[in-house]
Amino acid sequence: MQTPDQDRTAEDQFQPIARRIERLALHLSPGRGMALLSGAGEQLRMVECVRGVPRLSVETAALSEYMRGKHRDIQQRVFEYFSARPELQTPIEISKDDHRELCMRQLHGLVREAGIRPFRYLLEDPAKYFAFLEAVGSVDLSLGIKTGVQYRFTLVFVPVPKASASSDSERMKGSLWGGSVINLGTKKHKDKYFDGIDNLEYPGCFAMTELHHGSNVQGLQTTATFDPITDEFIINTPNDGAIKWWIGNAAVHGKLATVFAKLMLPTHNVKGVSDMGVHAFIVPIRDLKTNETLPGIEIHDCGHKVGLNGVDNGALRFRSVRIPRENLLNRFGDVSRDGKYTSSLPTINKRFAATLGELVGGRVGLAYSSVSVLKLAGTIAIRYSLLRQQFGPPKQAEVSILDYQSHQHKLMPMLASTYAFHFATVYLVDKYSEMKKTHDEQLVADVHALSAGLKAYVTSYTAKSLSICREACGGHGYAAVNRFGILRNDHDIFQTFEGDNTVLLQQVAGDLLKQYKEKFQGGTFTVTWNYLKESMNTYLSQPNPVTARWESEDHLRDPKFQLDAFRYRTSRLLQSVAVRLRKHSKNLGSFGAWNRCLNHLLTLAESHIESVILAKFIDAVQSCPDTSSRAALKLVCDLYALDRIWKDIGTYRNVDYVAPNKAKAIHKLTEYLSFQVRNIATELVDAFDLPDQVTRAPIAMKSEAYAQYTQFVGF
Numbered sequence: 001m002q003t004p005d006q007d008r009t010a011e012d013q014f015q016p017i018a019r020r021i022e023r024l025a026l027h028l029s030p031g032r033g034m035a036l037l038s039g040a041g042e043q044l045r046m047v048e049c050v051r052g053v054p055r056l057s058v059e060t061a062a063l064s065e066y067m068r069g070k071h072r073d074i075q076q077r078v079f080e081y082f083s084a085r086p087e088l089q090t091p092i093e094i095s096k097d098d099h100r101e102l103c104m105r106q107l108h109g110l111v112r113e114a115g116i117r118p119f120r121y122l123l124e125d126p127a128k129y130f131a132f133l134e135a136v137g138s139v140d141l142s143l144g145i146k147t148g149v150q151y152r153f154t155l156v157f158v159p160v161p162k163a164s165a166s167s168d169s170e171r172m173k174g175s176l177w178g179g180s181v182i183n184l185g186t187k188k189h190k191d192k193y194f195d196g197i198d199n200l201e202y203p204g205c206f207a208m209t210e211l212h213h214g215s216n217v218q219g220l221q222t223t224a225t226f227d228p229i230t231d232e233f234i235i236n237t238p239n240d241g242a243i244k245w246w247i248g249n250a251a252v253h254g255k256l257a258t259v260f261a262k263l264m265l266p267t268h269n270v271k272g273v274s275d276m277g278v279h280a281f282i283v284p285i286r287d288l289k290t291n292e293t294l295p296g297i298e299i300h301d302c303g304h305k306v307g308l309n310g311v312d313n314g315a316l317r318f319r320s321v322r323i324p325r326e327n328l329l330n331r332f333g334d335v336s337r338d339g340k341y342t343s344s345l346p347t348i349n350k351r352f353a354a355t356l357g358e359l360v361g362g363r364v365g366l367a368y369s370s371v372s373v374l375k376l377a378g379t380i381a382i383r384y385s386l387l388r389q390q391f392g393p394p395k396q397a398e399v400s401i402l403d404y405q406s407h408q409h410k411l412m413p414m415l416a417s418t419y420a421f422h423f424a425t426v427y428l429v430d431k432y433s434e435m436k437k438t439h440d441e442q443l444v445a446d447v448h449a450l451s452a453g454l455k456a457y458v459t460s461y462t463a464k465s466l467s468i469c470r471e472a473c474g475g476h477g478y479a480a481v482n483r484f485g486i487l488r489n490d491h492d493i494f495q496t497f498e499g500d501n502t503v504l505l506q507q508v509a510g511d512l513l514k515q516y517k518e519k520f521q522g523g524t525f526t527v528t529w530n531y532l533k534e535s536m537n538t539y540l541s542q543p544n545p546v547t548a549r550w551e552s553e554d555h556l557r558d559p560k561f562q563l564d565a566f567r568y569r570t571s572r573l574l575q576s577v578a579v580r581l582r583k584h585s586k587n588l589g590s591f592g593a594w595n596r597c598l599n600h601l602l603t604l605a606e607s608h609i610e611s612v613i614l615a616k617f618i619d620a621v622q623s624c625p626d627t628s629s630r631a632a633l634k635l636v637c638d639l640y641a642l643d644r645i646w647k648d649i650g651t652y653r654n655v656d657y658v659a660p661n662k663a664k665a666i667h668k669l670t671e672y673l674s675f676q677v678r679n680i681a682t683e684l685v686d687a688f689d690l691p692d693q694v695t696r697a698p699i700a701m702k703s704e705a706y707a708q709y710t711q712f713v714g715f
């Protein structure tokens, strides 16, 4: 019996030989080359077999098991619940109002009938909560967001670098009702509200954004003025710009809201009040029994949206609404009966920073959910592309559209990226759960930056990919029943809420620069960024002219080469932007210099996140215990890495990190790997383990797809 290690050795020896034979087989078909390769995949695979060249054989069940994680049971419960209650499934055509009511019924059903308690999972085992969120998001993204609004444990304080164009102080972004009460409040709040939030007796809102200020939370204008005579706060909207806007659950269902407002304390000086900064307050907005809007509060519907119409976003105006002093969520700052402000933390910035570690869950959740949207869209597009046949060699059968090189180019690197993101976000969830247990300071910083970067990177990628998937399915991709339109519209806003992506990437860049500065002052890099210590030194020396020319397949598929290349790019971007910022600061000041270098900074942040994603993917390949799954993952990982390097080949060529012959070899190999991945695409999407009841698009059904599609329109 072989150990996994012996297995790996044998396989590692075999693979390069098999690859060479296979390539030779292609070379032996003069004049046909990639056309044969792409145009007649099925025949070619048979030819390959005849010539003794094996296609990777993948044990889907084993791969699926490796991908699945430990909380499949909760997802299964969600799927089973909706299977048993077809009337609760969201139809393709539904009005805004009906969709909102249905979403609320879906959530009630899960909590009250199926006995699922998301709020408890969130507290006890965040990974279970995220798995649940993934499942409800695949039922309907509106339901996923509605759930998040009610429960989520996030309030993301986003410290944007001092120099950035957006703010000269810290900002906070985030969610949402349940999380804000538990995280920003104290025991009295938990005792009073936990059960009601958990069982949906207290549907609530998270009211931070105002008409004039979204990203820049420091600019909020709503006030909460303490009245020492009545022992109350007076919540007021001073002007139209301060109307709370986009507030989820506000238009119809919310009964209470966490309202973010500037805490104003009376003083004896000329000004009469002192601004203590933005704090959070629980404000009842509707009568718990009658659902009537409470006096002093004006609520309007934000109206029909581009997507997520199952969520009732509303706008709120407060006219001197009085709430008891105890409604201040006072974990980080409190006001005593006689109007004295106290906090264990001396400054607003410190209070924000303390909140960071507790409250990054929303971004973790969005990154994770975005990967499941990508899996769903990729599964639909790839299954259909395998089924769909158009054209073919003269007098021969038509070929699958996925046998066209152009189609492989559209979908196979995307499939590889989906796997890459899967492992990166699973890692993020693990780190987040660990952080919630240990509160380790370095981990807090790491999770904070990683969640910002992954949320921004993954949601942007998914948003673009949804359009590519639609187009890859031609006209039938445009039928609403096949889901791309709805997914695209619903997911689009993932790029904006829980922190705008451009703003979040700046935060990652700012953190990298901070680390860079500390390195040169003898500090240590946080866990994820340790690699920079090493690669900064490599960067400072010139690229090696010999390795720049190495082009063998074994070298290009060596994880060391791939990671070095990713990290070299990040180090180079980091070093060069630091120099530029220093130079421009002299004339433009730090704000102007930051803006002058903004695109450079965003590229740096993306490059760093790509390095982290690749590193986690390589780890996942190496840790996979099943031989066939490991071989498949290695192939997919190579495609991810080389495709990314090829997409940025100009950067590598400009500094001679890659010589022309090597650039050409990377390109050729990337196309070849796309073809190889295409050959196991069925198994790779099957391993996502999305049953037909979840994918739902008729064109992606595992069997009888055309028949199901024709039935849908009435044949």
Ligand SMILES: Cc1cc2nc3c(=O)[nH]c(=O)nc-3n(C[C@H](O)[C@H](O)[C@H](O)COP(=O)(O)OP(=O)(O)OC[C@H]3O[C@@H](n4cnc5c(N)ncnc54)[C@H](O)[C@@H]3O)c2cc1C
Pocket (backbone or CB within 6 Å): 149, 164, 165, 166, 167, 173, 206, 207, 208, 209, 212, 213, 214, 215, 216, 245, 246, 247, 248, 305, 308, 313, 493, 496, 497, 498, 499, 500, 501, 502, 503
């Ligand atoms: C469907 C939906 C649901 C929502 N739910 C809630 C909710 O429940 N509670 C709540 O409080 N809020 C909610 N929001 C608000 C959401 O959080 C904000 O829209 C988000 O924070 C972005 O703010 P903004 O809309 O003001 O965009 P802005 O900050 O005005 O950004 C507009 C553009 O300017 C760019 N930009 C801004 N600053 C910079 C900078 N420094 N550098 C470079 N570019 C910059 C951005 O990249 C973006 O492209 C929701 C929004 C929507 C659409």
